[in-house]
Amino acid sequence: MSANLFDMAYEMERGLRQSKEYTELRKLYDQVNADPSARAMFENFRQIQMNLQQKQMMGQDIKPDEVQQAQKAVALVQQHPLISRLMEAEQRMSMVIAELNKIIMKPLEELYGAPGQ
Incomplete structure (x- = not known):
């Protein structure tokens, strides 16, 4: 694998750490x-x-x-304002990572095409 790809990955890591989504998640955590x-x-x-x-x-x-x-535990943490905000921040961070994953996987999707093509 090209060292350049690793450099880009580490740059993305630094970007994630500086993102508003991550800094908010870290603060709440x-x-x-x-x-x-x-x-x-x-x-x-x-x-x-x-x-x-x-x-x-x-x-x-x-x-x-x-x-x-598990359902009781979810209900309990959702009632705690601070934990509820933390869980919302986790969800936002997960969405960012999912979007980044879509971008990263795009070349393979283009190569293999959508199912049924």
């Missing part, structure tokens, strides 16, 4: 971590989320009580 109750609530939510994702990736069944626990 730091605020959540500075608040012990918010941090504990958020860490619990993330742990539940990771456990369910791991089970899905391993093809394990997710029990109804686990789904219910």
Whole structure:
């Protein structure tokens, strides 16, 4: 792979770190971590989320009580104003990364064409 592509990737990383989406996400993340109750609530939510994702990736069944626990955790964090804002900022950052991925993948899409062409 061309070193030039790696240079561009690192430049993109620096750009992401300087973007308003990332700086807002970082600010909110730091605020959540500075608040012990918010941090504990958020860490619990993330742990539940990771456990369910791991089970899905391993093809394990997710029990109804686990789904219910996850739904309760989501409802709880969404009611916390700071965590809710953090989750919105995470969503915006994810959208930026998805758009960048579309741009990066465009040459391959053009090469192979859309399905059914």
